[in-house]
Amino acid sequence: MLALQSPTGCIITTKLIYTDTLSTMVYLAGFVVLLLFLTAEARVGNSSESTFCTETKECLLYDLVCKGDNYEVRHYSSAKWVTTDEESYFMDKAIYTAFMRLFKYINGSNNADVNIDMTAPVIIKVNEMKNMWQQSVYTLSFLLPSEHQLNPPQPTDEKVYFTDMPDMNVYVRSYGGYILCLTAKFNSMALQKQLDKVQATYNKDYSYSVGYNSPMKILNRHNEVWYVVEGEPVCPASS
Numbered sequence: 001m002l003a004l005q006s007p008t009g010c011i012i013t014t015k016l017i018y019t020d021t022l023s024t025m026v027y028l029a030g031f032v033v034l035l036l037f038l039t040a041e042a043r044v045g046n047s048s049e050s051t052f053c054t055e056t057k058e059c060l061l062y063d064l065v066c067k068g069d070n071y072e073v074r075h076y077s078s079a080k081w082v083t084t085d086e087e088s089y090f091m092d093k094a095i096y097t098a099f100m101r102l103f104k105y106i107n108g109s110n111n112a113d114v115n116i117d118m119t120a121p122v123i124i125k126v127n128e129m130k131n132m133w134q135q136s137v138y139t140l141s142f143l144l145p146s147e148h149q150l151n152p153p154q155p156t157d158e159k160v161y162f163t164d165m166p167d168m169n170v171y172v173r174s175y176g177g178y179i180l181c182l183t184a185k186f187n188s189m190a191l192q193k194q195l196d197k198v199q200a201t202y203n204k205d206y207s208y209s210v211g212y213n214s215p216m217k218i219l220n221r222h223n224e225v226w227y228v229v230e231g232e233p234v235c236p237a238s239s
Contacts, residue, residue, distance in 0.1 A: 043077045044119065044146045052212045052222045053120045058145050059212075060121060068236025070194045071173045073229065076165070080149050081123075081141035082106075083163040089135050091181040095124060098140035105160050106142065110153035119143040121224075124209040126184065141165075169229035171195055171202055179223050184209045187225045195227065200234040202227040 043061040053059030065073035084101045088094035099122070106116040125139040141163060144152050152162065173191040177183055188207045195202055208226035 044079060044143060044149060047120070050120075054212075055214055055217065056118050056120045058117065058119045058143075060119070060143050065169060065233055066235035068238045071171055071191055071236050073169060073233040073235055074172055075169050076167070078167045079165050080144050080152065081163050081165060082144055082152065082155070082160060083139060083141040084157075084160050085137050085139050087135050087137045089133075091124075091126070091136075091138060091184065094136075094138040095140060095179070098124075098138060101157060101159060102140065102142045105155050105157065109156050109160075111156060112153035114153055116148060116153070117145045119145050120212045121210045122212075123226075124179070124184075124211075126188070126207050126209055128188070128204060128206050169233050170208075170226040171200065171229060171233070173225050175223050175225075176221050177223070178215075178221065179209050179211050183223075184225065187223075188227075191225050191227060194236070195234070198234045198236070201230040203230055 044058050045061045047053035047056055047059040049061055050059045060076065060079060062074040062076050065075055067073075082102060082105055084098050086094040086098040086101075088097070106118060108115055110116075119142065121143065123141050123143075125141075127136045127138075130136040144162075155161065171191060173187055173194070175183065175187045188209075191207075192204075204227075208224075210224040210226055212222045212224075
């Protein structure tokens with residue numbers, strides 16, 4: 001009614017309403033995109049959603065592609081990790097040294113002097129091309145919790161850095177006990193044998209040794225070995 005009596009005022013009011021509406025839509029669109037980015041790029045969530053993560057608040061979550069008696073196929077979204085390398089003849093020694101270096105980072109050895117929650121799993125990238133009597137570089141990584149996925153505190157140790165694990169499918173074999181050189185090698189070879197049997201294609205240059213428990217836990221430990229899928233995953237057949 002008022003718009004008919006005052007055309008100019010009506011046009012101005014319409015412009016203001018249109019501008020406010022557009023601004024709101026842009027804001028909401030940006031918020032939705034941010035939410036999609038956070039959920040799609042890093043599935044770091046509550047440990048209650050995983051049967052393996054019993055000692056940490058948050059865990060790396062995944063989508064199960066298929067499962068059998070001997071191995072399973074999982075899909076992991078990309079996530080940010082804090083990482084360090086250690087060269088050694090012996091995997092066990094390298095793991096200890098690298099673990100303690102990263103443990104210092106999450107306990108305040110960073111530019112923000114903040115403590116960062118421990119998460120699960122811890123992963124160790126193992127060079128499969130290593131000869132028995134050669135030194136090898138072992139790359140150990142802690143998963144960054146969700147609040148630090150986008151902007152983590154910078155490390156003060158130059159040997160500590162960040163890595164972005166890409167979106168990927170992995171072949172997984174689970175086992176108990178501790179991650180030691182012999183147990184890791186036995187289970188990686190067992191998984192290789194299973195994958196080769198079904199003619200699966202995977203990256204044979206390296207594997208991941210994956211641990212979910214603190215060294216203090218003695219019983220009911222859960223470890224895994226991963227190989228990154230190449231091409232279409234081959235699902236295991238249940239016996």
